[in-house]
Amino acid sequence: MSIAERRERQRAERYDLILAAARELAEAEGWDAVTTRRLAGLIDYSQPVLYSHFKGKADIMAAVATRGFEELAARLRMETANVTGARDVLRNVCDAYLGFARSRPVIYEAMFVLPTKIKFASEETPTALRAAFAELVAALGPDRQEPEFLAEVLWSALHGLVVLAQSGRIPATGAEARLNVLVQKFGR
Template sequence: MPSTDRRGRERAERHQLIITAARELAEAEGWDAVTTRRLAERVEYSQPVLYGHFDGKDAIVRAVALEGFAELAAQLGRAQPDGPSLHGVCTAYLDFADRRPALYQAMFVLPTDLKFASDETPEPLRAAFGELVTALIGQTSFPELLAELLWSALHGLAVLTQSGRIPAAGQAQRVDALVERMSHHARARTTTGRQSR
């Protein structure tokens, strides 16, 4: 193997090691504990090596968030293997947020330069949103708009539950109510739209 290929592979491995260490540290101790000094110690590289991969903590959070969106898209996709499943997607989304709170924070709470609903939106973000849209296909003639509302509701439920503002025990009932209202609204709008043409 040429030395340039080996160096490239080693660089990619170091890059991933830093991201993984940041995720593990954040899940164990919170994002405040994730510093370049702590990460350098954890991965056993000097801080200059760390800065050779990332400009600082914000860049690390961005990389973690991108991984998170790819994982979220995969989980939402697995929730609807036989076609659109609004209930499956809602449950999978909230389960993802509950099981990976620090990752969810990196994706949706901590500041990053990731752009949503833009020509510059990275593919993992598009893929995750696309799974929300897929869950609504067949129920409405405007699945993208309804997917934004669905996402907003799920995000609110996730954050309120994580912060203890609403009890986790009622989450299944909230999902049932959300799915029922979204489905009812979508059917009503589709029927109204057809009658007005």
């Protein structure tokens, strides 16, 4: 391995370490606790090392969010690939989306709740976000009129369920019934 390759590998490992530390700190204390100073202390690197990877906290959150989009897209893709019936695909994709939000609340918050510089529905939209959205479109089935708009409304409904449940504004009981209603309304 050349020196340049080793340095690049070490840089990638440091990048991953920073993201993991940010996620773990946010999970333990919330995103307000995530600062470059705290992260530098947690990973035993100086703040300038962090700044060599990220401009600041906003860029770190955006990178955590982007990794979240990658994970969400993979989960949704798995659900569209493993089921054959259109209604089952839609139900499984919606359930996977809700399950992701429940199991990864801090990442979900970085992806969809907190302000970021991530561009949605534009030329600059990250590939991982496009991939996750494409799975929502695919879950609706072929030959739907205005599938992207329909997927946006589905996504909005899913996001509303997530935020209302996480904030305790709707009870945890009834989650399955709400999912069934959603699938019934958006299914064919």
